[in-house]
Amino acid sequence: DAPYKLILLRHGESEWNAKNLFTGWVDVDLTDKGEKEAIRGGELMKDAGLLPDVVHTSLQKRAIRTAQLSLTSADRHWIPVHRSWRLNERHYGALQGKNKAEILEQFGEEQFMQWRRSYDTPPPVLDADAEWSQYNDARYATIPPELRPQTECLKDVVHRMMPYWYDSIVPDLLTGRTVLVAAHGNSLRALVKHLDGISDADIAGLNIPTGIPLAYELDAEFKPVVPHGTYLDPEAAKAAIEAVKNQGKKK
Numbered sequence: 001d002a003p004y005k006l007i008l009l010r011h012g013e014s015e016w017n018a019k020n021l022f023t024g025w026v027d028v029d030l031t032d033k034g035e036k037e038a039i040r041g042g043e044l045m046k047d048a049g050l051l052p053d054v055v056h057t058s059l060q061k062r063a064i065r066t067a068q069l070s071l072t073s074a075d076r077h078w079i080p081v082h083r084s085w086r087l088n089e090r091h092y093g094a095l096q097g098k099n100k101a102e103i104l105e106q107f108g109e110e111q112f113m114q115w116r117r118s119y120d121t122p123p124p125v126l127d128a129d130a131e132w133s134q135y136n137d138a139r140y141a142t143i144p145p146e147l148r149p150q151t152e153c154l155k156d157v158v159h160r161m162m163p164y165w166y167d168s169i170v171p172d173l174l175t176g177r178t179v180l181v182a183a184h185g186n187s188l189r190a191l192v193k194h195l196d197g198i199s200d201a202d203i204a205g206l207n208i209p210t211g212i213p214l215a216y217e218l219d220a221e222f223k224p225v226v227p228h229g230t231y232l233d234p235e236a237a238k239a240a241i242e243a244v245k246n247q248g249k250k251k
């Protein structure tokens with residue numbers, strides 16, 4: 001019975017975050033800093049006595065390794081793990097592999113700002129045989145080709161993530177298990193949008209700090225007992241959220 005315990009953990013710095021490139025479905029690894037963030041995330045769970053019984057993650061190594069590193073430092077490396085493309089980062093289409101300057105040059109400020117704020121406008125598609133395409137990657141062979149993303153808007157991410165929430169995560173919660181979801185900025189945004197009932201207009205402005213577990217207690221209707229959940233290191237979370245807000249204002 002309620003309350004159900006859910007922990008969200010966004011992977012830390014990746015090799016392309018450090019280079020300020022759009023990553024999306026490109027499968028880059030964590031940097032040393034990103035690994036340390038994951039380890040600290042596990043320590044925070046352990047200190048809080050919030051021990052996952054099962055973990056759900058994506059098919060991308062930065063999330064898979066964040067799950068493993070955090071669970072190891074929480075002494076919970078032995079729990080069952082489930083991986084799905086439905087928890088992958090948002091597919092950034094033709095922007096994958098590009099930095100801000102290249103995008104501004106190629107598409108202009110107007111288009112850039114529109115994409116940035118938009119909920120339902122996807123970037124241009126990435127051709128199946130393009131340099132940063134994963135269209136023919138073995139791990140996506142089980143997705144029917146017509147369903148395989150070649151670009152996504154946030155709305156697309158919500159729609160492909162929600163079946164996984166209902167069919168795979170909720171059943172685990174219903175058995176009384178504490179569930180860890182170790183995933184990405186936009187796949188976690190999609191989940192938080194659903195949990196907290198955030199509007200299409202507001203969700204683009206929501207940033208989930210990396211490496212700090214976000215704990216939700218859900219009632220019998222799967223509504224958060226505390227809206228927006230509780231970060232296991234509230235000060236660090238507050239500072240990180242402020243920093244991203246200021247970074248976004250930077251020209």
Ligand SMILES: Cc1ccc(S(=O)(=O)Nc2cc3c(c(O)c2O)C(=O)c2ccccc2C3=O)cc1
Pocket residue numbers: 020021022095098099100112115116123247248
């Ligand atoms: C690689 C990169 C480019 C631009 C930035 S930003 O400082 O301008 N902030 C930023 C930019 C964007 C985005 C963003 O969240 C952001 O913080 C987007 O979400 C986005 C979604 C679909 C197309 C384009 C964007 C987008 O340009 C950060 C990182």
